[in-house]
Amino acid sequence: MTTELRKVAVLGGNRIPFARSNSAYAAASNQDMLTAALDGLVSRFALEGERLGEVVAGAVLKHSRDFNLTRETVMSTRLDAATPAYDIQQACGTGLQAALLVANKIALGQIDCGVAGGVDTTSDAPLAVGDDLRKLLIKLNNARSTGDRLKVLAGVRPGMIVPAIPRNEEPRTGLSMGEHQARTGARWGVTRAEQDELTARSHHNLAAAYERGFQADLVTPFLGLERDQNLRPDSSVEKLAKLKPVFGGPQGTMTAGNSTPLSDGAAAVLLASEEWAQERGLPVLAHLVTGETAAVDYVGGDEGLLMAPAYAVPRMLDRLGLTLQDFDIYEIHEAFASQVLSTLKAWEDAVFCQERLGRSAPLGAIDRSRLNVNGSSLAAGHPFAATGGRIVAAAAKELYERGGGRALISICAAGGQGVVAILESNGSN
Amino acid sequence: MPDTYTSLANSPIGKLITGQLGLPRPTILERYSPGDATISGQVLLGAAPGGRLAPAAATVLAGLSANVSTALRGDLRKAAADAGLDAAVFNGEVPGDARFKALVFDATGITDSTQLRELHAFFHPVVRRTQSCSRVVVLGTAPEDTGSPREAAAQRALEGFTRSLGKEIGQGGTVQLVYVAPGAEAFLGSTLRFLLSARSAYVSGQVVRINQGAATPPVVDVHRPLEGKVALVTGASRGIGAAIASVLARDGAHVVGLDIPPLAEDLEAVTSALGGSFLTADITTDDAPQSIALHLQEAHGGVDIVVHNAGITQDRTLARMKPERWERVLDINLSSEERINDELLSSGVLNTGARIVCVSSIAGIAGNNGQTNYGTSKAGVAGMVVAMAPVLAKQQVTINAVAPGFIETQMTAAVPIAIREAGRRMNSMSQGGLPVDVAEAIAWFAAPDSGGLNGNVVRVCGQSLLGA
Amino acid sequence: MTTRIKELDGAPSVLAGYGRAFASALPLVSSLPLPVSLPGGGSGELPDLELRVPSLKTDLTHLADYAKVCGFTLRDTLPATYLNVRAFPVHIALMTDGDFPFGPVGLVHLRNAIRHVRPVSVREELSLRVWVTGLDPHPKGRTLTLHTEAAAADGEVVWSAESTMLKLGGGSGERVERGADPDVPASVTWTVPGDQGRRYATVSGDRNPIHLYGLTAKPFGFPRAIAHGLWTKARAVAALEARLPDAFTVDVEFRKPVLLPTRVSFGSSTDAQGVTAFAVTDARKGSAHLVGSVTPAKKQRTSRRTTTANGGTTA
Incomplete structure (x- = not known):
């Protein structure tokens, strides 16, 4: 059986403003935030009571009670409770990978519409019980008499009560993502100045996007926030230059300014077949053309933890016969300014492209004025799994408003992974 | 083996004392052991824009499996990529803990004195980021090969830079200038391999000229480059000669040791330990050249490497020197070498691609009190090398010389302590060299891929102040 | 006056x-x-x-x-x-x-x-x-x-x-006579812990002793602490929240107190007019603790119309 592939339309998205960790959304759970993002999307596109093909979302930091997070969320929204849903998790690539999964089913004709999203909270992060305490609790559970229980409890030591706080750290290397990137950045000779410059531009671009009303139908206020909490419209290279390094030691170039802060938030994006959109009179902002996922060996190999997109993009380009310069806008997720700059340098580098990618020539430079034109994670914040949805919706809308074009989306993820995708738009025709 | 002072100065207590007293603490120089990687650390490759040698250097480094960094600059990255070098990126503006074992800079792009600032731009950020026993190699175009007076001046200026940096770099680091003639890029390999490795521990502040050799340099096994070669080493029974025999054998050569009959026992001990053979002869006799040639022809079918190491001193001030002393030194140290060379050449015993390496001396360059005879002979050796080079080139044979400085041998051990200490310390390494250092330099000239080296006289002197 | x-x-x-x-x-x-x-x-x-x-x-x-x-x-x-x-x-x-x-x-x-x-x-x-x-x-x-x-x-x-x-x-x-219990099938069971009254007290501020402990409830004639009626209602409305329109009335009648701890059932059904009847009942006996209904407002507000990227509107 052969199935003709259908085009996958991006109809729009919705997210809640992103908050800094332990701040505006400190009391909100993943489910609360994802519900808010999804309900906003439902009301924006009048999906109340509609049964969608599926909702795919996820969170990177999850409580055990959130095992069925997305389905539970759907049940809290005004969507038809008959809308199926499932969770995925691919670190910071979760949101974009979710979109690719939904898109693939639409393309294959298995579903007509779906929502992809993601959510993360670093404020309500799960605390793991230490191994010692866990064993003790099992004993306590099995104790028959009060006397036995008291005996078990007598074995509790203060050290056991301290929960194993989940760290933003790679289990295989014991290094935080920032430390990993500090190494990669140093390896690519990324300077403090260029990182700060990229950061300031991200803030200015996002602030301008809010100013011109670009975000009005992409963001729904939540719990008192109307804009991303991390956004500093008056950010400048001079101000950023005053910050102390937080990664790479005292001589490091990575600061709290040019690294994304821990954030809370959720995002969702509506995908559908052309017919589904047409039936409802919904304009197609862009098409999700294809995606690619890559992984690198950052443990045994000597590649940087966050360099996988540098591999994923050329593979995807080759598949479509495109060059890196064939894009009108580039959405490169700013996990760290250093990550974006390292990736761009790699693509411009003959050695990387020849030795690591096996290409005869570098991919070349991109027009920097087309990079993250509405700001990215450095300004907006980065609730891990929510970033993909934010980017897909914003990039689709930007293309649509420009009257068409092509966008490259690139998101790096923990575990040495990278998810990338291409959007194309005909504008309002 | 380091001298006593160097060992003491590097002991925990010695470090304390030398630190307190402000005495020099000579670095214990790293030396090559069989199986060692050519370069034990990161190499930074740079180039003045428009240079022609970065691709060649990158190719050599790739062949050595070196860990190389370059600036993120199109020409350099392309050179590295084309050489198959998975080079890292280095940006001097970014603080980091990168430490370099070697710095290689292609200065051939400098065609005007104003462009000499490229030297500063490249070296300034990294000169303090070198490891101990680091290696600096600047590649240039010999002034005589340049296209304009300004380029010639700028290229000549490199010599002053490398010699000065050699005195500044410290910690056992060495700095060399290598002039590579246009078209001779492919001959860079053996020289870069030597100068970047621990084999060149006591060679610094030197200028090496590489010209186009007779034949395309063969690919060699860097651990046994002399495999299958037959090497004649004169004066092989002791001192530097024994070290030469040992190093050549280590590098794969079959060594034929030669010394005077009274030293036959020592000679046999040295050569048999190396799996070589020996020949006793008094090289001053008239029939010596023929008997040597005959032996090499009959026993080995020819010779690939000839090392003229045999030499004597008969020190006296000229006023007190009897003619016998003059004659004997000149005959052994210079004339006999000429006679042997002539015989080997005319008899056809020298194989195609053969290498003649002579041992000159710093005394022949700087002169030395009481050594008018010796100085004359060793300067003559240098002259012979320079003069014979173009002649031998026609037969695909090269001739070069090493000029040892203060080398720790029985001969120098007999020198009175004050003079000995002066000789030891008055160089950039603050110590004497070892016989093996001379031997390593000879092995470099002797290598099959050293065809681009012809007529060079390279000092193994730790950049001695004498005659510099 | x-x-x-x-x-x-x-x-x-x-x-x-x-x-x-x-x-x-x-x-x-x-x-x-x-x-x-x-x-x-x-x-x-x-x-x-x-x-x-x-x-x-x-x-x-x-x-x-x-x-x-x-x-x-x-x-x-x-x-x-x-x-x-x-x-x-x-x-x-x-x-x-x-x-x-x-x-x-x-x-x-x-x-x-x-x-x-x-x-x-x-x-x-x-x-x-x-x-x-x-x-x-x-x-x-x-x-x-x-x-x-x-x-x-x-x-x-x-x-x-x-x-x-x-x-x-x-x-x-x-x-x-009290109206009959509404005919709503119980679909969900909630386990209501003994401290539910105290937990609600911390957020409502209502520290009425009948909700706190058995000991404090007894003087007022209850064998055990009882759940706050407004909590029971809130819990029921929360269960319905995804289906609530923007404008509605929700009316509940409190029948029998919920003695803690306990298990209660919840069920709801919506009729042709869009009125949702719901009840919280004793999980074992089936008798009602709370009965209620949600009635959408007659002039229900239409869904918010929002501008999309092209400046047009979607319903």
Whole structure:
């Protein structure tokens, strides 16, 4: 059986403003935030009571009670409770990978519409019980008499009560993502100045996007926030230059300014077949053309933890016969300014492209004025799994408003992974 | 083996004392052991824009499996990529803990004195980021090969830079200038391999000229480059000669040791330990050249490497020197070498691609009190090398010389302590060299891929102040 | 008689009100000549008094705690039952006013009806108005109704509630048969832990002893602590929240107290008119603790129309 592939339309998205960790959304759970993002999307596109093909979302930091997070969320929204849903998790690539999964089913004709999203909270992060305490609790559970229980409890030591706080750290290397990137950045000779410059531009671009009303139908206020909490419209290279390094030691170039802060938030994006959109009179902002996922060996190999997109993009380009310069806008997720700059340098580098990618020539430079034109994670914040949805919706809308074009989306993820995708738009025709 | 002072100065207590007293603490120089990687650390490759040698250097480094960094600059990255070098990126503006074992800079792009600032731009950020026993190699175009007076001046200026940096770099680091003639890029390999490795521990502040050799340099096994070669080493029974025999054998050569009959026992001990053979002869006799040639022809079918190491001193001030002393030194140290060379050449015993390496001396360059005879002979050796080079080139044979400085041998051990200490310390390494250092330099000239080296006289002197 | 209007600055202290309330419940104390006026005095008539809170803002931490205790999703809009707990201190203030004929202790909550006019954002500043009507005859005593209105900044009433309470004793009038339990299949079972009353008390501020511990509930005639009726209602509304329209009324009648700890069942069904009947019942016996209904407002607000990227609108 052969199935003709259908085009996958991006109809729009919705997210809640992103908050800094332990701040505006400190009391909100993943489910609360994802519900808010999804309900906003439902009301924006009048999906109340509609049964969608599926909702795919996820969170990177999850409580055990959130095992069925997305389905539970759907049940809290005004969507038809008959809308199926499932969770995925691919670190910071979760949101974009979710979109690719939904898109693939639409393309294959298995579903007509779906929502992809993601959510993360670093404020309500799960605390793991230490191994010692866990064993003790099992004993306590099995104790028959009060006397036995008291005996078990007598074995509790203060050290056991301290929960194993989940760290933003790679289990295989014991290094935080920032430390990993500090190494990669140093390896690519990324300077403090260029990182700060990229950061300031991200803030200015996002602030301008809010100013011109670009975000009005992409963001729904939540719990008192109307804009991303991390956004500093008056950010400048001079101000950023005053910050102390937080990664790479005292001589490091990575600061709290040019690294994304821990954030809370959720995002969702509506995908559908052309017919589904047409039936409802919904304009197609862009098409999700294809995606690619890559992984690198950052443990045994000597590649940087966050360099996988540098591999994923050329593979995807080759598949479509495109060059890196064939894009009108580039959405490169700013996990760290250093990550974006390292990736761009790699693509411009003959050695990387020849030795690591096996290409005869570098991919070349991109027009920097087309990079993250509405700001990215450095300004907006980065609730891990929510970033993909934010980017897909914003990039689709930007293309649509420009009257068409092509966008490259690139998101790096923990575990040495990278998810990338291409959007194309005909504008309002 | 380091001298006593160097060992003491590097002991925990010695470090304390030398630190307190402000005495020099000579670095214990790293030396090559069989199986060692050519370069034990990161190499930074740079180039003045428009240079022609970065691709060649990158190719050599790739062949050595070196860990190389370059600036993120199109020409350099392309050179590295084309050489198959998975080079890292280095940006001097970014603080980091990168430490370099070697710095290689292609200065051939400098065609005007104003462009000499490229030297500063490249070296300034990294000169303090070198490891101990680091290696600096600047590649240039010999002034005589340049296209304009300004380029010639700028290229000549490199010599002053490398010699000065050699005195500044410290910690056992060495700095060399290598002039590579246009078209001779492919001959860079053996020289870069030597100068970047621990084999060149006591060679610094030197200028090496590489010209186009007779034949395309063969690919060699860097651990046994002399495999299958037959090497004649004169004066092989002791001192530097024994070290030469040992190093050549280590590098794969079959060594034929030669010394005077009274030293036959020592000679046999040295050569048999190396799996070589020996020949006793008094090289001053008239029939010596023929008997040597005959032996090499009959026993080995020819010779690939000839090392003229045999030499004597008969020190006296000229006023007190009897003619016998003059004659004997000149005959052994210079004339006999000429006679042997002539015989080997005319008899056809020298194989195609053969290498003649002579041992000159710093005394022949700087002169030395009481050594008018010796100085004359060793300067003559240098002259012979320079003069014979173009002649031998026609037969695909090269001739070069090493000029040892203060080398720790029985001969120098007999020198009175004050003079000995002066000789030891008055160089950039603050110590004497070892016989093996001379031997390593000879092995470099002797290598099959050293065809681009012809007529060079390279000092193994730790950049001695004498005659510099 | 003109209505006396009293404006409260900020949230009135529940504890002070309760102090007086309990003081009045103790016969000895109420007969002492105290310098403060205690409820239970006055004319025996309900006071014509209206309490107003001019500025009521939402504390997100409190809202989140409330949402968690009651099972609501923390949203950008207030849960339909949330203002019940914000109004509670005002109710106490009203009932502990010197003119009030009796104290709040011992009042039995019969009914709570909420009119949800539109979603209220967590950022909105509201004003509250609370007054009381009654006393109406009841077979077991007399009833009074607490009225609460929440208005937005422009004066639009966005939420209102009526709570009917029974003051036992001196019953009169016909004994009215209770309506049959609504025919809703129980679909969900909730385990209600023994500390549910205390947990709700921390977010509602209502530390009525009947909800706290068995020991504190016994003097008031309950074998164990009982769940707060407004919690049971909130929990039921939370279960329905995904299906609630923007404008609706939710009316519940409290039947049998929920003795803690326990397991209760919840079920709902929606008829052709869109009215959802629901009930919280005893999981074992099936008898109703609470019955209620959600009725969409007649002139239901249409879904918010929003501008999309092309400047057009979507329904």
